[in-house]
Amino acid sequence: MLTLNHFLILSFILFSIGVAGVLLRRNIIIVLMSLELIFNSVNISLAAFAYYLQSITGTVFVVFNITVAAAEVAIGLAILVAVYRTRKTVYVEELKDMRY
């Protein structure tokens, strides 16, 4: 029997993977993908809550969240293009014109 906790644990694992991806991957495209993973992990937990609480709001939230995540990543890619145009690189450690 799947309980709420199973979904939440799955969500947490995916969230952690996403965070790890943001922390560890040097390629900004993969970082953006990891961010997407984070949002989706939250979607799982929202959907699970919605299901177990018998509440529609969570599902609505998931829909909005998917939209937001998509927009966010789209903008991210657009900015990345701009970055690539000026620097010819997509690696995070090259972005250090400003520091301290």
Add this chain to the structure above:
Amino acid sequence: MEMNLFRLIPEFIMLGTAFLLLILELFLPKGSRKAFGVIGILGTVSAAISLPYQDYGLALAGLFVQDQMSIYFKWLFVISSVFVLYIVMLYEDKINNWRGEFYSIIVFAISGMMMLASTNDFVSFYVSLEFVAICLYVLAAFLSDSRVTSEAGLKYLITGALASGFLIYGISFIYGATGVTGFAEVAKALQGVEPTGFVLIGIVLVVIGLTFKISSIPFHVWSPDVYQGAPTPVTALLAAASKAAGFVVILRILFGALGPMKGEWMAFVAVISGITLLFGNLAAMPQKDLKRLIGYAGIGSAGYLLMAVAAASELGAGAIMFYLLTYVFGIIGTFTAIVVFHNSEGSDLVESYAGLYKRSPLLAFSLFIGLLSIAGFPPLGGFIAKFYIFMAAIKEGLWVLAVIGALMAIVAMYYFLLVIKSMYLRQPTNPAPIPVDMTTTGLLYFVNAATILLGVYPGPVTDLVMNIAQGVF
């Protein structure tokens, strides 16, 4: 399920203005440079005109609420909008393409913030928040052929998205614990119950997630780079309006939705506030770039505001509102001067401001008033604001925090005085005067006068915010 769309008229006006600007971008000839700005400002002013006619109540089936506080913050955003758009007009020579879009996105961002001021539900809150955020990501990276702005934009976006992840994760737990998303419903559900694990995780993650917008510990990391790298009007927008937006949602969520749980987050916020105060102010000391310096100082200011949040009282809420108003004026005055100076000198370094008093007394005076107000020197508005925040902290017995705040106020004086020193005590290397046009002069006089007036006669505004604060819990 009343829609009451008329309560969203200010937002609609702003959105309409933004769309109008987008469309005009296609039609207006390149020569008519100032037209966008003027249209943007006129649109904002129309939104402002509609504000006094707003009545209080819910809209969009309870997703939005119009109350005294939302109106107050919408005024703040409208004021910021007008001045930021004006700053863009001063700045627009630097923008090569898509000038209309730049104005348009700023107006979009402001309308998003106005929505944030009215959010009454986690869903509408999250969507509005992301709406603002996405606009700001774009704005921060707008000069696409500049290395620093694109870097700033990307850093802003990735840290922002990560923070959003934590925030939404936290919201999901609160939703899971209560089964509702409306602020009022959440508050009702949490009233008088023992906090469960879900609630606690939710509170912690939401509090932390909210720190991004206000650039406080631990999600403060973006702000120095973005303040420095973003186009200057965007920095002004981030510093003034975006920070205010961050605090209005803190007031809505922590005081409103999570108000019944305030025993669970007060001490936590106090810790965040203390560390933020220490970090922002101490790290600001060695800064050489004025925009970056203000970025760090902004972290420090967030610490002060959080101090009032940690006090979790009506007085604290009133103090926050007063502080943000003075902060908006301080930032506007400062950034107008920075843009004018940058147009003339092409530098934001503190040392390049040497002897500014001689080259342009007005710019120097505006920076003097603006920065000292932020630093909390009397008799400027910022002083009264800080005073109220200390009042709130002392009232709740937050002595440690208050002492940290007092010490950091001295540190803040130090780094702002370094700027003053450069402007007033040093002699200029290039004595050529910096011209300031009539409109800008008038605007600077107005902003400075407002800052001083808030300091010497804070009575009416204080009475207003304290009145608004009565209903915050």
Add this chain to the structure above:
Amino acid sequence: MEGFPILSLIMLSPLAAVILLLFVDDARVALVRGIAIASTATSLALSLYLLFIYDKVKGGFQFIEKIEWVQSLGISYHLGVDGISVAMVLLTSIVIFTGVFVSWVGIKHRIREHYMFLLLLVAGVYGVFMSLDLVFFFLFYELAVIPMYPLIGIWGSANREYATMNLTLYLSLGAMIALLGLLSLYFTAGAKTGVYTFDMLQIASLSYESGYQIKVFLPLLFGFGVLVPLAPFHSWSPTGHAAAPSAVSMLHAGVLMKLGAYGILRAMWILPEGAQFWMPWVAGLSLINIFYGGMVAMSRRDMKFMIGYSSSSHMGYVLLGIATVNIIGVNGAVLLMFAHGVMTALAFSLIGFVYDQAHTRMIYDFSGLAKKVPFVAVAFAIMGFASSGLPGLANFVAELMVFIGAFKEYPVHAIIAVFGIIVTATYMLRCMRDVFFREPMEKWDDLRDASTFVERLPFVFLIAVLLIVGFYPSVLVDVINSGVVPLVNKLNAAQVG
């Protein structure tokens, strides 16, 4: 004269001048000076008038003006003076009036701005001495400190940037700490009555439990003590003096430091038991001020540093007088605040006069100046003797009262303090000998004596004040006493209870 807002006029006169000066062209130097002189002369005349119309017999706070300022928090623009404030207001007027003339001689660039900051500072000082509302008290207190930054930073001498930063931050730190204490009082008082107000009269009329008083008195003591300066938090002061232009040093040592002592007196008034608890500590620290400050002054060769440490040493007597908590000692302390203010203003104006011409203040660079600048030499000698407590000059009376008061409460302290006078005399006389006596040096042949009216006026005026008060102290003591007696009675009642 019922309803005539004399206090507001005294305070607003310099403020009005600041606003006027905003719109005056830099080049119209005569007009700038004229405005400054007119405004300070108005304040001076009104302060003198205040001294005479203040009802000594009635005592207490008089000439009260009250306007609601922030209703929701109980802040009001609330002015009023008691005997202590009257003396301090007069001191402020005297020092700024002469300071304007000293600046006339000494300040050669950015004259308009100089006067603006100077007058702004003075408005703040007046405000502190008159405020009966804690918020305004604090606001004016800060307002009196902040203009120091540009005043020293722009018009100062060597090391000015360091000195001014040091001073501003140090004083602001003190102010912030004091603020925390004041706010705590506001809430405690408000909780007692249910009416939250910053009205000092209201707050002082309540009684607080002694544990609380002891706790809250400490931040107030530290905060105001820094400005006094209470040893060991004094180091900003000599450094600041040394870097500041003459008129600023005059105000700084002459008036600003008195704000601190005044603040402590007011804190004692509000928190009598806290004061009783901490006063022995203050008495002890005051000895460090007196003796240590004197010794450091003795070893300094830079005249401004010497006077700077000497000021800190003299403020030790003020603190000792305050710490006695008896009528004689506190009267002496307040009178000494006045006398020292005038004396030290004289000292800095004289040193500034010499420095502006000679560009050195080192004692060993000079010799035999009395031949070249006899007027300055005589004035300096009078200052030196005033400083070392010679009868006939105001300081003597004040120090005598402090000693008599202290001898009753802290005989050992008093003995050491009296000995401190010898230390003062030692370095003052040595300085006079080295600088003004002995053989004249050729390199100072071009030194000009104070000869014009503008140059002489401040010296003559300050000396006259010292002599008048020295010969006939009652003119001030009676007024001061009317303020001291209720204060001390309250404190002593607290001790019994």
Add this chain to the structure above:
Amino acid sequence: MDIWALLIIPLAAALIITFITRKHAELSSYVSVGAVILCFLIVLPYFLTMLGNPHMEHIEQSFLWIDIPGLMVEMGTIIDPLSLIMLFIVTFVGSLIHIYSRGYMHGDKGYARFFASLSLFIFSMLGIVLANNFIMIFVFWELVGLASYLLIGFYFEKPSAADAAKKAFLVNRIGDFGFILGIFVLYYATGTFNFVKMAHIIQAGQVDSGTLGLAALLIFCGAVGKSAQFPLHVWLPDAMEGPTPVSALIHAATMVAAGVYMLARTGFLYAAAPHEAMMVIAYIGGFTAFMAALLALGQNDIKKIIAYSTLSSLGYMVMSVGVGGTGAGMFYLMTHAFFKALLFLGAGSVIHACHTNNIWEMGKLYPKMKITGVTFILGSLAMMGIFPFSGFWSKDEILASTFFSGNYPLFAIGILTAMITAIFMTKLVTVTFFGEKRYHGHPHESPFGMTIPLMVLAVFAVFVGLAGFPGLDPNFGTFVAAVAGSTAAHAGEHGAHAEHHFSYFVAITSTIAVFIGIAIGWTIYSKKSIDNNAIAARFSGFHKALQNRLYIDHFYDRVLVAGIYNNIARVFNFIEVNIIIHFAINGIAYTTRQIGKGLRLTISGQLQHYAFAMVGGVLVLMVIYVLL
């Protein structure tokens, strides 16, 4: 109110000279001389009335100076025989010296300044004499110090004069340190500063004797400073840097005697003070008298010799007070004022003629300066105490007081001092006026303006002692007893019997001692049967010590002053500069800045560091949350 005029006139004169007639030297001197003579004329009728009625009631006039609860300070005058005698001395000798100064200071650039200072001095000195309470006496006590400072430092371009002025003021300050503390002790013991009221309280036995002894010694400190008693005598010889009339007026006749006057004025205190305290005073006086006489022997500077003799005389007076002979002390004070002023003015006349102070550069001046010579010799005889000159009577009274109070060691010291005094006075007279000619240039007699005061003083120096002639009634003792009666019931048990005695034993012993002294001096300095250089060589260590003032000044300068300055002050300065400013203040500022520099490194520019910071921050805060 004419008593107040005594204070107002000289003060007005000083102010007028300073502010109005400064540029006109002659006019200034007239103002000053006129003022002091006017004062003398005011005093004279009172004085004469008093002579007719020695038991007059004292008259007090006062007004409140400070009036606050717990502290009422008056400024007031008291007129009684004691103050009248002193007023007479001050105004009379003062007038003569003012007149003399007009000639002596002629042509000096600081002529007006000199007279302004003199008038200031007269004002202050009269203030001391008239004071009816401790605060007022202290006020004027300090003011005479100021006048003394100004006049010693009159030639301020001379480093030695500048130093001497400073030294005088500071050494006096040390004495006043005790004085003021004594005043405080008395004030808290009796609740008043007023002499008369205080006397009543003390005589009523309301103050315990320990307090009285302490107060007596502390008050005495003031006299030690002003009257230059050991160990604070060091300033007086240096004070001779001032113009000679100043030495005569201030540092011989009046100001230095103010200490003794003050002791007399507060006689009620000393009458009631315990015996031990009185003995301290007596022995300090005796020791000073003896030591100063010895030191005088080692000097060759005409003014220094007289200065040390003054010291010695002051020691005599103090000793007399110590043994209870206050009246004798006052008597000596009066005679001393005349003959010492005379000696100084004579010395001034000589210096004026020879332009040197060294007696070995004079010699055989008598034929050139007859008036000066004669008066000087008369003064010297008075000083030595030869019958029937004034010094004889007064010295005899002191010795008698000492003897009859049973202080035989002090009596011996007194006799010995008298002998040594005779030696150096003989030396002074013979070397200066007789012997072979060693002067340069053409010395000539001084103008009349200077010699007339000499002659007047000589008359008094010779005859004023007769006031103490035991056969006379009322004689000086009566007046002083009257004094004591007015301010105090007088002289406790150990002093009462010492007054009014004339003893052949004492008189003869002292006269013999003096003649022995003269003989020795004559032998050494006139007949030269004993080579003084040989003696110097024989006792070279002692001789050197005498020439170096027994190394007391060295000790003060090199050990005390240098010790304080080089060690304590420097150490404090070191603490200030290094610990308080550098370590504490700058250290805190530096550390704060360094922390800031360190913290900003966390904003490394690396996006993933930011992400780490964020996630790490979340984790840390969660831990903190759990811990909270």
